[in-house]
Amino acid sequence: MVRFALFGAGFIGQVHGGNLATHPHTRLQYVYDVNAEAAQRLAGRYGANVARSVEEIFGAEDVDAVLIASSTNTHADLLRAAIRARKPVYCEKPIDMSLDRVKAVVQEAHDNPVPVMMGFSRRFDPNHRALREAVRAGEVGVVEMIHMVCRSAAPPPLSYIQVSGGQFRDQTIHMFDLLCWIAGQEPVEVYATGSSMMDPAITAAGDVDTSMLILKFADGALCHIDNSRHTGYGYDERIEVFGSQGLVESRRKPVREVALYKGSKVVEEGMFAGWFERMEPSFLLAVEAFAAALEGRAGAEYPTLMDGLRAQMIAEAAVESLKRNQPAPIEYWQPA
């Protein structure tokens, strides 16, 4: 049984809180949020304690691990505090918006190793995971091309877009992580281009809402990713890996398997309304992986802080490429 303290009682904090409270191997011990009322509400629902300060949590003996689901600008400090307190930590992405601060955290974790899991929950989607297993098992031979589709049903609030660092840093970053995880290698170059087609306010915020990227691996393999901030048909995320001997794909998942045949058409149920409806089960599986690792049980490998760093560095190169409309090399910084 792993006793967790949770930072953040917002939307994603509530998701994690519920999972930590009901999972047979975890317990929701403390909740902290700058909004004390929100913390109280969440803690109350599951019989957890409300922490009055961050320090209370890191000093508590009945806390085995922490989960950081608070706003992005708090991640780095909380990560460092957890590292210093020797508390294993599950942290939502990204590490920080500033690459310098990211490097500082990574360096500190390198010097004082504690289990750190980055919340790349898509790795735990059963479809994506089965695709990756097929690829790693050589089912498609040598990987030659990868396709990733990542399309939100609707844009996030403009206020979020203004601080998120842009489409590559907040949306595509999940794909960057999945890409490396699936391919078993890191891309060396990226070309990114995009447009702002749907909302002048997004243009004004300096961001694109419709983008395509081509990433190149050292062995010549290519990856294409497309992103959109809206669709007319729900949330759409798919992956296709094309190899020398075959192709494997993680397809669209329909909400229901019901079809109506009428006239010359067949009408089937479509996609999930949003990313959360589609990806919800992966959050519990992600927590399970971390709990299993901390308890020494067999479980899925989890994404680390270095994986978080890697995905962010790809995003940086993509931003650079977009700005200059030229392919950009991707540099991978390593802690000393």
Place this chain on the structure above:
Amino acid sequence: MVRFALFGAGFIGQVHGGNLATHPHTRLQYVYDVNAEAAQRLAGRYGANVARSVEEIFGAEDVDAVLIASSTNTHADLLRAAIRARKPVYCEKPIDMSLDRVKAVVQEAHDNPVPVMMGFSRRFDPNHRALREAVRAGEVGVVEMIHMVCRSAAPPPLSYIQVSGGQFRDQTIHMFDLLCWIAGQEPVEVYATGSSMMDPAITAAGDVDTSMLILKFADGALCHIDNSRHTGYGYDERIEVFGSQGLVESRRKPVREVALYKGSKVVEEGMFAGWFERMEPSFLLAVEAFAAALEGRAGAEYPTLMDGLRAQMIAEAAVESLKRNQPAPIEYWQPA
């Protein structure tokens, strides 16, 4: 919040116990099982009380409703006790193996009305439910033909088959209920035939393992059901409704949406390993429907004791038809 006492801590009792304990509108208050150790284990996991006797439960003030998931031969007595104690009751099917005892219970409930829900959880499967909504909304016009497929991945233990009353009474009964619920009317005649193809022990038990039935409605609409006690490919349950203007189907649900293209073939993920893996989410939805009704919240209509009686009477006619290899009329007894 509806406080439930649970009878039965076996497999299906554990499923209900977990749902009652974690659903936001229900609480698992007591567990009772003739196997006290099993009751203790289940109650302990969720902080519920162990009842030492049936009477303790029906006399308890902190019990708002009961859920009967104990063995079939206890259902009728527990139902009657609940009716007398004015406790709403959720009861797993069937009501009883003896039609006389079934009628006695129905009569008693008729005379002393208490909310009684029969555990026809398949009504809460989202696929089946969407199909039914399409039919009831007239999407396919007048219903002319219905197809139902109900195939277990593997036979139940022989000991169960020997007391279950046969394939129609224990397996097809779910389809009989779904059929009436979807069609909005009751069949008037049934022809049933079957074979024992897979295991001489099933033959020796006097049962069939492979069967087909045709049911006829008063307006001429026809329904076909097939049943098998095993498949070579997991659990397979499907429904298709053909009407004067179109067709709607509740299709197979794959475990994952992953496909491998290789050579001249595409290999996709198949079916769930068993009925429970496939139908698990419907149990929670069923409990939610009952809780909503008891609390006066909006929710799905639930199957009643009369629905349980009806399904059993169709099963009786099917057994009769199988025995005589002739179509049999279906008679619907009503409480006076």
Place this chain on the structure above:
Amino acid sequence: MVRFALFGAGFIGQVHGGNLATHPHTRLQYVYDVNAEAAQRLAGRYGANVARSVEEIFGAEDVDAVLIASSTNTHADLLRAAIRARKPVYCEKPIDMSLDRVKAVVQEAHDNPVPVMMGFSRRFDPNHRALREAVRAGEVGVVEMIHMVCRSAAPPPLSYIQVSGGQFRDQTIHMFDLLCWIAGQEPVEVYATGSSMMDPAITAAGDVDTSMLILKFADGALCHIDNSRHTGYGYDERIEVFGSQGLVESRRKPVREVALYKGSKVVEEGMFAGWFERMEPSFLLAVEAFAAALEGRAGAEYPTLMDGLRAQMIAEAAVESLKRNQPAPIEYWQPA
């Protein structure tokens, strides 16, 4: 090169005429029709000769084989004439409406063997054929259940229904042939029931338009067939074979593989408008099989006169069962 004379220049005669004229191994040499103008039109299109009489064809030296696509009441006489003239013959189903006349033809062919192919063209549908190959290769183990769906988009003209012998003799007969061909054995009993739901004129003609049958094999395997004279969604013909180790199905074939995702739905292309649009390619494949056999080339086995007899005898039992609402044994007459 097999030189064919064609009897019948109606719809199906025109289909065969075009195939015989353009197939690299056949030639359309003569066309005969009681409607001389229709014969002339068809012959003219492909540079074939018009025969002035049936006798002219059976006496012609430049005729290697005949294809009978004229009206049903001419089949028996033409078949006998062909047998006597030692001309191989491809004959559309049925042999004749009278079972006595059918037996007489079969007996004569038995006494004077000539290659006779019955036009069960559905055996040449690539989907059905692949299904059968899987079954015969043991891919699904021992066959336990078969499902066949046979639903016309729209009823034939009432004038046809009045003389066709009813739904089992004109529509289901294709399924009876496919069933034996796939199962590799013959059913021994049939239960048939039906309704007349769509058109009082069909009722008045003494026929059903909506029907279901269960056929039983000696080893206990069961087959279900449903039939409809109309659908709201085009032509629907499917087969599913369930065995002890798996299931194989010949699925619906969409007109096009195009899908529109919009809102919460996916709209795909539906079914072919009618049986001919769906089954058209199988007619050429059927002619190819017969030509190959006559030329001694490797080719698909073709359905024989005995297969035609067998299918008709199953239809007779089905008609009997429908009339008496009881299962009927199926008797297979053999030529002496």
Place this chain on the structure above:
Amino acid sequence: MVRFALFGAGFIGQVHGGNLATHPHTRLQYVYDVNAEAAQRLAGRYGANVARSVEEIFGAEDVDAVLIASSTNTHADLLRAAIRARKPVYCEKPIDMSLDRVKAVVQEAHDNPVPVMMGFSRRFDPNHRALREAVRAGEVGVVEMIHMVCRSAAPPPLSYIQVSGGQFRDQTIHMFDLLCWIAGQEPVEVYATGSSMMDPAITAAGDVDTSMLILKFADGALCHIDNSRHTGYGYDERIEVFGSQGLVESRRKPVREVALYKGSKVVEEGMFAGWFERMEPSFLLAVEAFAAALEGRAGAEYPTLMDGLRAQMIAEAAVESLKRNQPAPIEYWQPA
């Protein structure tokens, strides 16, 4: 009835020859090939004449149109001869390998207009065509992203690759034409990258075998195309159009609709073995479109010489981008 002379009796010439000979509105009048034997064989099969020279054809009064299916280096001269002889011409792509010669032909056709159809037969694929109709009808709203997949089952002979001008000029060119036809506008910039992963001989020939391109339209819409010279699973060509209100896709087309359920998997029939097996029906539909236009019948619009020029100019820009690893502007030359 349009009487055609055919240049070229190789593989694609034979396909066209058969179609011209059997289509009800066209006749195969002459065949010419530098290989007189090949011309004789093809003409003989359909009762056509063998032309002894190119001049004979352009001087013949019984030739209404010509179809150029000879080797690429003959296209320009034959096109010019046809234009001068006022013979409508159906020409396989490309116009010529040299852009200067292409421009000269286009200029001449501009000055002396004759109907010229470029053999972009994929426009006539029923799936692609239905997709385009949905897009043009506004079903998906404003087009924002397009995806095209174009993967050959196996590379062409090395001798062909050495003279074909590379993957973009011989393979992707079909996609460039489809793209403009579907989008109703022309891309203004292209970024192309590629690798040579499968065969050192292709590398030695200076070509790539695995490539990805991003094309940008003036309104910000983006298009991605991927190409491969081999797959492990047959021919794969797909298109997906994502718009502001929905998505439409021209999906993979399976060879047969047959599925085997066994164990935890479903095995379905895969893709066509090669591009020709997949695209064969579109060749006849393409000829029909041209014949209809020449006869003044209603029919599908056909791709013109200007469309051929446009696709080649996009290919030139793509080659330039690949060489320099930078996005390249696309320039569209117009005849004066």
